Amino acid sequence: MIRHRIFRLTNPSIRWRILLPVVNESSRLSAQDWARAALKAIADGGLAAVAVEPLARTLGVTKGSFYAHYRNRDELITAALTEWARSHGAEGLAEFAAIADPARRLRELLTTVVQAVQPLAPSVHLSLLGDRNDPRVRDAVHQVNQARLELLARTYRELGLPPDRATSRARVAYAAILGLLHLAQTDPDAPHSAVLADEATAIFLPS
Amino acid sequence: MIRHRIFRLTNPSIRWRILLPVVNESSRLSAQDWARAALKAIADGGLAAVAVEPLARTLGVTKGSFYAHYRNRDELITAALTEWARSHGAEGLAEFAAIADPARRLRELLTTVVQAVQPLAPSVHLSLLGDRNDPRVRDAVHQVNQARLELLARTYRELGLPPDRATSRARVAYAAILGLLHLAQTDPDAPHSAVLADEATAIFLPS
DNA sequence: TCTCTTTAATACTGTCGCGTATGGATACGG
DNA sequence: CCGTATCCATACGCGACAGTATTAAAGAGA
Structure with missing residues (x-):
């Protein structure tokens, strides 16, 4: 826990660059970041792969973050599908x-x-x-x-x-x-x- | 529980005729019955829908039956896919x-x-x-x-x-x-x- | 610098499905 | 009719995930 804090304070955005080229530049996530991650999950596992906790893991956060952006899993799915349909x-x-x-x-x-x-x-x-x-x-x-x-x-x-x-x-x-x-x-x-x-x-x- | 026994003893195969035209004529299930049910589940839910307990429910039994036919869920999936590939x-x-x-x-x-x-x-x-x-x-x-x-x-x-x-x-x-x-x-x-x-x-x- | 909003961590509850153990019931060959 | 193998019910432990509550930290603006 201490180490985690130090890590974030030392270089707040390093984890992105290394682990997650998908997300934006800021060190904090946006709703769109979650939607994009959801689409990526859909791409290789279908709707079943859109699971909050696993997504949070791949994004390097906990699900506490997720529920600051969406009310529940369904809302994320809807957002991701809407975004996909719009852009395609x-x-x-x-x-x-x-x-x-x-x-x-x-x-x-x-x-x-x-x-x-x-x-x-x-x-x-x-x-x-x-x-x-x-x-x-x-x-x-x-x-x-x-x-x-x-x-x-x-x-x-x-x-x-x-x-x-x-x-x-x-x-x-x-x-x-x-x-x-x-x-x-x-x-x-x-x-x-x-x-x-x-x-x-x-x-x-x-x- | 009592009622259940009575039901089965009275007419051992009635539930099939009514609920499950998929399975065979006997009052007991075979491995093939499970494989067919699995394919049906795949047809409307993908692999994720091949879940032992839900399948057992739709078949009118408990999972105790399932594990008499297959060692685990993976074995059922493999069997269903093999059967499908063979017949198609x-x-x-x-x-x-x-x-x-x-x-x-x-x-x-x-x-x-x-x-x-x-x-x-x-x-x-x-x-x-x-x-x-x-x-x-x-x-x-x-x-x-x-x-x-x-x-x-x-x-x-x-x-x-x-x-x-x-x-x-x-x-x-x-x-x-x-x-x-x-x-x-x-x-x-x-x-x-x-x-x-x-x-x-x-x-x-x-x- | 102080405050307010947004984002995130942690700890909890509840649910669902997998797999195991065990004993009872049913079908079938003798 | 009896014994044995097969099928099935029940009860249990386990892990994964959804969702809530609470608190802390980071960023933005005055």
């Missing part, structure tokens, strides 16, 4: 939506939409499928999928497909991207994603 | 592999491979995504995916595609099927699978 829904697609040429936009979408947004994003998406019975999870995933599907469908329309065909085409194309992600995460010797992105592009770009 | 790997594909005409085989595969094998199979597959860090899960999923991919690739070769293109084509096609499953499970207003199966077939059947 319409908002996360802004840069793609801004591309004027539909052909180029489609190519970009097909190759990077899932991977590019944030490094741990795909893992979160996949992990959430395991908890799809939770209504909050279902909403968040649906929101993200919907935003992407709409952009894809719009792109196909701009490429000349009739509306209904554009919709189902977008659905199958997006499904393929999701599935490739799925395979990549469970296959140890999966081919590099670039190769498959090319294959997918060849298939899903209307000739 | 090469073995579950036998009837498709038996189809001589590659075009018809491909069509059947694309429309029914994931849904048809067993009703709760797709849910298990998706739920396992949330636990893909567990090596046993990874193995089981990989085994099932691999069997399907190989059959698909073989089919594409028989349809005249060069081997490497057949492989990547199979991969993208299978990914699309998986992804459609993802979407169907998270989308409340998802279009009927038949429609999309048609769309998929149109895309993935080489012209």
